[in-house]
Amino acid sequence: MPLTAKEVLSDILIISAEEIAxxxxxxxxxxxxxxxxxxxxxxxxxxxxxxxxxxxxxNTQSLVLIDGVRVESSTLGGATWSSIPLSQIDHVEVVFGPxxxxxxxDAMGGVVQIFxxxxxxxxxxxxxxxxxxxxxRLLEAGVSGATADAHKIxxxxxxxxxxxxGFSAAKPGAGPYTYNADNDGYKKSSLSTRLGMTLAxxxxxGVQFLNSRVDAQFDAGxxxxxxxxxxxxxxxxxxxxxLAANWxxxxxxxxxxxxxxxFASYGNDFINSRQNQFSWQSDITFDKDVLQVxxxxxxxxxDADTAQIRGDRSTNSVAASYHLRRGAQRGSIxxxxxxxxxxxxxxTTSAEYGYRIDTSWRFNASAGTSxxxxxxxxxxYPGYGIANNKPEQGRNRELGLYYDQGERQVSAVLFQxxxxxxxxxxxxxxxxxxxxxxxxxxxxxxxxxxxxxxSAEEQIGSIRLRAALDLQDPRNQTSGKxxxxxxxxxxxxxxxxxxxxxxxxLETIFSSxxxxxxxxxQRLGGYTLFNLLASQRLGANWTLFGRWNNVTNKxxxxxxxxxxxxxxxxxxxxxxxx
Numbered sequence: 001m002p003l004t005a006k007e008v009l010s011d012i013l014i015i016s017a018e019e020i021a022x023x024x025x026x027x028x029x030x031x032x033x034x035x036x037x038x039x040x041x042x043x044x045x046x047x048x049x050x051x052x053x054x055x056x057x058x059n060t061q062s063l064v065l066i067d068g069v070r071v072e073s074s075t076l077g078g079a080t081w082s083s084i085p086l087s088q089i090d091h092v093e094v095v096f097g098p099x100x101x102x103x104x105x106d107a108m109g110g111v112v113q114i115f116x117x118x119x120x121x122x123x124x125x126x127x128x129x130x131x132x133x134x135x136x137r138l139l140e141a142g143v144s145g146a147t148a149d150a151h152k153i154x155x156x157x158x159x160x161x162x163x164x165x166g167f168s169a170a171k172p173g174a175g176p177y178t179y180n181a182d183n184d185g186y187k188k189s190s191l192s193t194r195l196g197m198t199l200a201x202x203x204x205x206g207v208q209f210l211n212s213r214v215d216a217q218f219d220a221g222x223x224x225x226x227x228x229x230x231x232x233x234x235x236x237x238x239x240x241x242x243l244a245a246n247w248x249x250x251x252x253x254x255x256x257x258x259x260x261x262x263f264a265s266y267g268n269d270f271i272n273s274r275q276n277q278f279s280w281q282s283d284i285t286f287d288k289d290v291l292q293v294x295x296x297x298x299x300x301x302x303d304a305d306t307a308q309i310r311g312d313r314s315t316n317s318v319a320a321s322y323h324l325r326r327g328a329q330r331g332s333i334x335x336x337x338x339x340x341x342x343x344x345x346x347x348t349t350s351a352e353y354g355y356r357i358d359t360s361w362r363f364n365a366s367a368g369t370s371x372x373x374x375x376x377x378x379x380x381y382p383g384y385g386i387a388n389n390k391p392e393q394g395r396n397r398e399l400g401l402y403y404d405q406g407e408r409q410v411s412a413v414l415f416q417x418x419x420x421x422x423x424x425x426x427x428x429x430x431x432x433x434x435x436x437x438x439x440x441x442x443x444x445x446x447x448x449x450x451x452x453x454x455s456a457e458e459q460i461g462s463i464r465l466r467a468a469l470d471l472q473d474p475r476n477q478t479s480g481k482x483x484x485x486x487x488x489x490x491x492x493x494x495x496x497x498x499x500x501x502x503x504x505x506l507e508t509i510f511s512s513x514x515x516x517x518x519x520x521x522q523r524l525g526g527y528t529l530f531n532l533l534a535s536q537r538l539g540a541n542w543t544l545f546g547r548w549n550n551v552t553n554k555x556x557x558x559x560x561x562x563x564x565x566x567x568x569x570x571x572x573x574x575x576x577x578x
Contacts, residue, residue, distance in 0.1 A: 001248075001290070006362065008095075009352035009354045009364050010352065010364070010366060011411070013035055013037065014091065014093050015031065015093075017091050020089060021574075022496070022533065022535065022545075024533050024545060024572075025086060026046055026132075026136070026138075026570065027046050028081060028089065029042065029050045029082075031086065031092075033509060034507060035468065036468035036491065037054055037055050037094070037453055037470060038053070039053040039490055039511070040052050040053070040558065042559065043169060043559055043562045044169025044170070045169065045185075045186075045563070045565055046164060047082055047164065047166070047185070048562075049218075051081070052112075053485070053486060054109035054110040055109050055415060055451065055453070055472065056109070056472050056483065056486050057108050057449065057474075058078075058483075059077070060106065060372060060423075061078075061392070061394075062110050062111070063099070063105075063111045063112070064084075065111065065112070066114045066116065066210055067115060067208045067236060068236065069208075069235075069236045069254040070256060071084070071234055073258045073273045074273040074275065074301075074302050074375060074376050075309060075375055075376045075377045077372075078106075080230055082214055082216065083212050083214050083232040084114065084232065085160060085188065085190035085192075085210075085212045087128075087138075087160035087162075088116050088117070088158055088160065088190055088191075088192040090117040090118065091115050092113070092114055092115070093112075093113045094111070096110040096415075097109075097110060097366065097396050097417075098370030098394050099111045099368070100348040100368070100369065100394075101319065101349055101368055101370075102334055104296065104298075105346075105372055106372050106373075108419070109449075116158070116192045116194055117144055118144070118154060118196070119145045120144070120145070120154065121145060123145035123577075124145055124576065124578070125141075125575075125576075126141065126575065126576045127139075127141045127575045128572055130571060130572025132568060132569055132570035132571065133569050133570070134165050134166050134167055134183075134565075134568065135166070136163075136164045137162060137163050138162040139161050143156075143157055144156035144157070151197055151198055153196070154194070154195065154196040154197075156192075157192070159189075160189070160190050160191075161187075161188070161189045161190075162189075163186065166184045166185030166217065167183055167184065167563060168184060168219065169562060170219035170562055171561045171563055174561035175561075177220075177221050178219055178220060179221070180219040180222045180224070181222070182219075182225065183217075184216070184218055186214055186215060186217065187216075188212070189212070190213070191212075192209065192211075193209045194206065194209075195207050195208075201242075202241065203240070204240045205238070205239050205240075206237070206238045206239075207235075207238070208234075209233075210233065210235075211232070213231050214229070214231075215228075221265050224264065224265035226262075227263055227264075228260060228261065228262045229262075229263075230258075231257070231258075231260075232256075232258055232259075234255075234257075235254060235255055235256075236252055238251070246284055246286070247282065247283070247284050247285075248283040248284075249283075250279075250280070250281045252277070252279050252280075253278050254276075255274065255275065256274070256277070257273070257274045257275075258272075259272045259273070269304070270304060271302070271303075271306075271309075272302070272304065273301075275298060275301075276298070277298050278296065278297045280294070280295045281293070288324070289324045289325065290322070291322050291323075293318075293320050294317070294320070295317070296318075297314065298314065298317075299312065300312065300314070300315075306381065308381065308385075309376045311380075313340065315338050316338075319334065319335065320335060320336075321335075328355055328356040328357075329354070330354035331351075331353050331354070333351050334351075335349045336349075340373055342379075343373055346393075348370060349369055350368030350369070351367055352365070353365050353366070360405045361401070362402050362404075363400070363401055364399070365400070366398055367395075367396065367398075368395075370396065372391060373391045374390070374391065374423060374441070378441040383438045385441075386440055386441070389443055390443050391421065392419055392423055393419070393420050393421055394417055394419045394420075395417070395418045395420075396417040396418075399415075400412070400413040407458060408457070408458045410455070410456045411454070411456075412453070413452070413453045414451075414452050415449075416450040417448075417449040417450070420445070420446045421443040423442065423443055423444075424441065424483075424518055425439060426439050426440060426518065427517075429442065444476060444479075446478065447475060447476050447477055447483060449473075449474045451470060451472030452471045453468075453469075454467075454469045454471075454491075456468075462498045463496070464495070466492075466494045467492070467493050468491045469489070470489070470491055471489055479518070481518060482515055483518075484516060485515070485516060485558075485559070487511045489511070489512040490510065491509075492507060492510070493508040494507040501536060501537035502535070503534065503536075504532075504534050505533040505534065506533075507530075508530055508531075509531070510527065511526055512526045516560040524557050525557070527554055529549070529556075530550070530551040532548040533546065533547045534546050540578055541577060541578060542574070542575055543573070543574045543576070544571075544573055545571070545572050545574065546569065546570065548568075549568050550565060550566060550568065551567060554566075
């Protein structure tokens, strides 16, 4: 439900439309890499398969929503980040920590809510075009607005197309069965639409749609142009109704489809993961308090050319939460039951408390539980899945101290997330060695993710300064090893300077060493990246902008033997009818 940032008891992060435009980032995962709490790994350049880690949790352990609709693969688990088009995103809101008591399965490390553009006010048209290194070409166009009559109609339509010749995804060290010296580029096209209508005072009906297609090349050995075609679509119908003075209802029916076709030297495969979702939420106010009741049904369907992973499963859920305000104090409790047709019932709970010390300082404390059901691949994929894998479960505790005085914001959050029955990958399956040629994902006893997340921002005249630092210890308690591809220290620094119609920026992204494998034998070195960005208004409607990434041409890896972009530039021109 709509709340000001100061009223939210969880640790949150908001990335505004202005910040996205100024960043000059071309992918969502690159944008998130600049923020606290986030790490990424990717098998090559933009368009390649990518994973996002939130506070040390894996890619499958965070929930991603687009306009309130889940977008995730039932086979691979987690979001397919490369297919989420940044060009369609208006803003992003992140809630850190376990959120299963409100959102259900997979919300162990946090929830990333993506909002597409929504029309407001007079008609507005935008066009953006740009070119960059490695043959990058971009074109975006959109129109949005709202009518002023009694049955107010909101509309926003946005289309985009981009392509890049790229560079070799794999390095020679990957070996002859992976490395190919050709360039691995991508083509991406996307379209989003949001329409809404006011039926009567307090009653609105809306429809939202997003479709994205990515055709990306990858390396699987010399002599063949390996590529994968990824399609993501999300559609939903939303009815918001003020049923009484103190009762607000939100009914949503949605469907997401995550489809992958691979054409490779080792063969072709096809996977179609579809989720049908229904939810009804009631917000009932009692003076300053709010009771929320949520009922949901989700049906997952997998169709693939591998017969063993085809199938369906359903989850019926009911949740309730109570939010209270008493002077300087805030509090909430929540409980949820998810009844999964494969794994039975799971109960999750959360409790949060906040105290406003004065107009600038506030303190939050929270505790919660979470869970994640194994994916279809982790259960049934031939030579990899184990049918008796159990759901992962988590217990999180955190304390947060926040300072907000307009021009200056500071936060410090201490967290501990204990995961049991954690599913980890082993190249040689310790459970069923002989029958698992691809290794397996299997349950270990527990993992402990604990750390301190720090951030600060300040406006000094025309200069905006920001800093973020994450100190963490994501550890497999069974083996005592650090979880793969997680750094113990990572963060960013940034400065933006506004001079009239010109803006200049410098940002630094840094990470300590990581390990590429669960046994901590394959080391990935630490790295520091320097990026420059600039924009210049040209009259009332035009803006020229540019970005120079990896200024020092740092050679680093996010996954062993896979290349990352060297020094590269992007220059664009944006038109906005005002």
